[in-house]
Amino acid sequence: MAGGAADERGVASRVFAIADAFEGGDGLTLSEVARRARLPLSTTHRLLAEWVEWGGLVRGEDGRYRVGIKLWKLGVRQPTARRLREVALPYLEDLLEATGEHVHLAVRDGLGAVYLERLSGPGAVPVISDVGSVLPLHATGVGLVLLAYSPPETLEAVLAAKPRKFLPNTLTGERELRERLASIRAVGLSVSVEEMTRGAFSVAAPIRDAGGDVIAAVSIIARAERRAEPQFALGVRMAARGISGAFGTASR
Amino acid sequence: MAGGAADERGVASRVFAIADAFEGGDGLTLSEVARRARLPLSTTHRLLAEWVEWGGLVRGEDGRYRVGIKLWKLGVRQPTARRLREVALPYLEDLLEATGEHVHLAVRDGLGAVYLERLSGPGAVPVISDVGSVLPLHATGVGLVLLAYSPPETLEAVLAAKPRKFLPNTLTGERELRERLASIRAVGLSVSVEEMTRGAFSVAAPIRDAGGDVIAAVSIIARAERRAEPQFALGVRMAARGISGAFGTASR
Numbered sequence: 332m333a334g335g336a337a338d339e340r341g342v343a344s345r346v347f348a349i350a351d352a353f354e355g356g357d358g359l360t361l362s363e364v365a366r367r368a369r370l371p372l373s374t375t376h377r378l379l380a381e382w383v384e385w386g387g388l389v390r391g392e393d394g395r396y397r398v399g400i401k402l403w404k405l406g407v408r409q410p411t412a413r414r415l416r417e418v419a420l421p422y423l424e425d426l427l428e429a430t431g432e433h434v435h436l437a438v439r440d441g442l443g444a445v446y447l448e449r450l451s452g453p454g455a456v457p458v459i460s461d462v463g464s465v466l467p468l469h470a471t472g473v474g475l476v477l478l479a480y481s482p483p484e485t486l487e488a489v490l491a492a493k494p495r496k497f498l499p500n501t502l503t504g505e506r507e508l509r510e511r512l513a514s515i516r517a518v519g520l521s522v523s524v525e526e527m528t529r530g531a532f533s534v535a536a537p538i539r540d541a542g543g544d545v546i547a548a549v550s551i552i553a554r555a556e557r558r559a560e561p562q563f564a565l566g567v568r569m570a571a572r573g574i575s576g577a578f579g580t581a582s583r
Numbered sequence: 584m585a586g587g588a589a590d591e592r593g594v595a596s597r598v599f600a601i602a603d604a605f606e607g608g609d610g611l612t613l614s615e616v617a618r619r620a621r622l623p624l625s626t627t628h629r630l631l632a633e634w635v636e637w638g639g640l641v642r643g644e645d646g647r648y649r650v651g652i653k654l655w656k657l658g659v660r661q662p663t664a665r666r667l668r669e670v671a672l673p674y675l676e677d678l679l680e681a682t683g684e685h686v687h688l689a690v691r692d693g694l695g696a697v698y699l700e701r702l703s704g705p706g707a708v709p710v711i712s713d714v715g716s717v718l719p720l721h722a723t724g725v726g727l728v729l730l731a732y733s734p735p736e737t738l739e740a741v742l743a744a745k746p747r748k749f750l751p752n753t754l755t756g757e758r759e760l761r762e763r764l765a766s767i768r769a770v771g772l773s774v775s776v777e778e779m780t781r782g783a784f785s786v787a788a789p790i791r792d793a794g795g796d797v798i799a800a801v802s803i804i805a806r807a808e809r810r811a812e813p814q815f816a817l818g819v820r821m822a823a824r825g826i827s828g829a830f831g832t833a834s835r
Contacts, residue, residue, distance in 0.1 A: 342594035343633040350639075350657055357660045381595040387602075398660040400692045405602055406658020407715035408609045408650040417714075420702075424676065440652045450672075462669075463659035 345370060349378050350387070358395045411438060412447050415538070415547055418577035422570040423450050423549070429566055432553035433458055435535075436574075437473035438546065439481060440465065442488055444474035447547070456531045456554045469494040469508060470501050470527040472535030473548035478508075479515040480537055480545035486512065500526045520564060524555055532558040536571035541579035549574060597622060601630050602639070610647040663690060664699050667790070667799055670829035674822040675702050675801070681818055684805035685710055687787075688826075689725035690798065691733060692717065694740055696726035699799070708783045708806045721746040721760060722753050722779040724787030725800035730760075731767040732789055732797035738764065752778045772816060776807055784810040788823035793831035801826060 345368075352359060352367035359367070365375035379396060382388040386401035407413060419436050426434045431452030437444040443465035460466055468474035468481075469489055478485060486508065494503045500523070502508050515521045524532040535550035549571050551563050597620075604611060604619035611619070617627035631648060634640040638653035659665060671688050678686045683704030689696040695717035712718055720726035720733075721741055730737060738760065746755045752775070754760050767773045776784040787802035801823050803815050 338590060339594050339629065340633065342591050343598050343630065344637075346595050346598050347633070347637040347639070353657060353660055357662055377591065378595065381592065381599075385596075385599040387599070397662055398657060400661060400664065400690065400697055402654070403658040403661035403664045404692075404697060404715045404717070405605060405650060406655040408605055409652060409655035410609055410649055412652065412655045413714070438652065440656075445652055445656060462665070463656045465656070 345374060345378055346381070349375065349382055353388075353396075353398055357397050358391070358393075359397075360395055364396060411546065415574075415578060416448055419448065419538075419547075419549070419570075419574045422573045422577075423448060426450075426549075426551060426566050426570050427452060429562060430551055430553060431455065432551050432557075433460075435460060435473055435548075435550045435552065436538075437471075437477065437548050437550070439468065439474075439477040439485075442468060442485070442492060444468055444471055444477055444548070446473075456528065456552065458528050458531060458552055460552075466527070467494065469503065470497050472521050472523050472533030472550040472552070475502075475511060475521045475523065476515055476535045476537050476548040476550075477545070479512040479521070497527050498525050498529060500524060502526065520568060521550075522558075522564070524558060528552070530555050534563045534567045536567045538571050538578065539575045546578075547574075597626060598630055598633070601627065601634055605640075605648075605650055609649050610643070610645075611649075612647055616648060663798065667826075667830060668700055671700065671790075671799075671801070671822075671826045674825045674829075675700060678702075678801075678803060678818050678822050679704060681814060682803055682805060683707065684803050684809075685712075687712060687725055687800075687802045687804065688790075689723075689729065689800050689802070691720065691726075691729040691737075694720060694737070694744060696720055696723055696729055696800070698725075708780065708804065710780050710783060710804050712804075718779070719746065721755065722749050724773050724775050724785030724802040724804070727754075727763060727773045727775065728767055728787045728789050728800040728802075729797070731764040731773070749779050750777050750781060752776060754778065772820060773802075774810075774816070776810060780804070782807050786815045786819045788819045790823050790830065791827045798830075799826075 348368040352364045365372045383390050386399050388396050389399040390396055423434045427450045432455045434450045435446055436448040437446050445465050446460050446462055449462055468478040490505050496503045502511055521535040531552050532555045533550050533552045535548050537545040538547040540546045551567055600620040604616045617624045635642055638651050640648050641651040642648055675686045679702045684707045686702045687698055688700040689698050697717050698712050698714055701714055720730040742757050748755050754763055773787040783804050784807045785802050785804045787800050789797040790799040792798045803819055
């Protein structure tokens with residue numbers, strides 16, 4: 332049965348490769364899925380049919396494949412995302428109301444900051460983050476906060492992966508990153524100006540669980556010319572504290 | 584290769600059976616997954632290892648398996664859930680603020696109403712719905728609205744599945760269900776009292792896409808003694824209209 336188990340591993344990894352094809356987009360044709368999953372068209376076609384039969388993917392009238400409600404239902408069972416979103420939402424709404432800018436809630440997943448929630452005022456600066464999207468740790472406010480409280484190996488891995496310089500202000504060198512992370516830990520807040528998005532500044536703070544471990548980060552992204560206004564740092568700090576307290580209580 | 588493709592089908596369906604085990608809960612032991620997936624322990628153990636390696640499931644320090652951030656990221660790509668939640672959230676918040684009760688947003692998935700969002704006031708009546716949970720069409724406000732605008736086969740399937748009588752007021756007979764659905768279509772609103780939850784009443788209305796098709800439903804669940812207050816019907820109707828308009832615009 333060793334051969335059977337080996338076949339099983341291969342099929343399972345191909346089943347998952349199909350799902351991975353949908354990470355960066357949605358509404359894919361058969362050949363787009365095959366190319367992204369690096370699988371032959373015939374295999375892709377068969378496995379997509381399995382996914383559609385199960386309900387994890389659906390095939391639209393336009394022939395394109397999209398993520399189905401079944402995967403959505405399964406995904407929202409993720410316990411951290413679920414509880415964090417639930418306890419954080421009132422605080423994020425307060426921040427939105429007070430500033431009219433973007434409010435972000437993110438957790439670390441490997442070397443990325445995953446956006447669990449984003450609320451945006453109608454006149455907020457255009458940014459590329461969106462719920463479910465993943466942005467690099469070194470170039471975003473929430474990412475730097477999450478990195479500041481991660482095990483040292485995470486920074487090593489970020490540096491080894493050659494962090495990209497999105498804008499002149501993006502921190503990419505080891506020394507400047509170490510200094511920034513130390514400063515974030517010292518003041519419990521990250522302030523960045525035009526490190527990821529031109530014309531935008533960001534204030535981010537850590538969210539802790541009942542044991543004091545940093546499990547998430549909350550931030551505001553606003554127009555750079557507003558960076559001297561005092562309510563951003565205050566608001567983000569208060570929201571982080573409030574969410575931490577609420578999360579700790581909810582987990583008990 | 585006919586045998587190979589058949590094996591592939593079998594493995595894929597076992598991979599999906601593992602995921603299905605997490606539908607009703609989270610934080611499962613190996614043997615709980617095996618029992619729910621109806622697979623031998625050894626197969627379950629191997630396939631869980633594949634899921635964990637991929638990142639769709641994680642194994643906690645307590646040895647239990649939970650849905651991972653990877654599945655959450657994939658699930659939030661679901662286009663209808665994503666866009667509906669985004670455009671609906673401000674309306675749902677207004678309803679919450681005006682009533683202090685539960686506000687629900689749901690879509691139909693087969694014979695169930697899937698809750699895309701739930702906001703609740705601190706003093707709201709206890710209900711069993713939660714984001715991602717699935718409740719029967721015949722016994723919930725949103726479910727009856729979704730059923731009223733579904734193809735006739737859906738009602739046939741609901742009746743064939745012998746709808747459960749949760750409370751004395753739950754509609755389970757063909758004639759009473761047909762009458763209620765006709766009345767919902769006539770007035771564009773569903774009002775139920777203690778059909779699913781004791782002490783609760785619900786007002787629900789349909790959300791339409793730009794083409795006029797009903798794609799979702801919004802509802803308020805409130806304490807039954809408040810059922811004469813006029814703002815529930817008005818608020819739900821207005822929210823449904825506003826979300827329909829916003830969704831239509833966002834889809835263009």
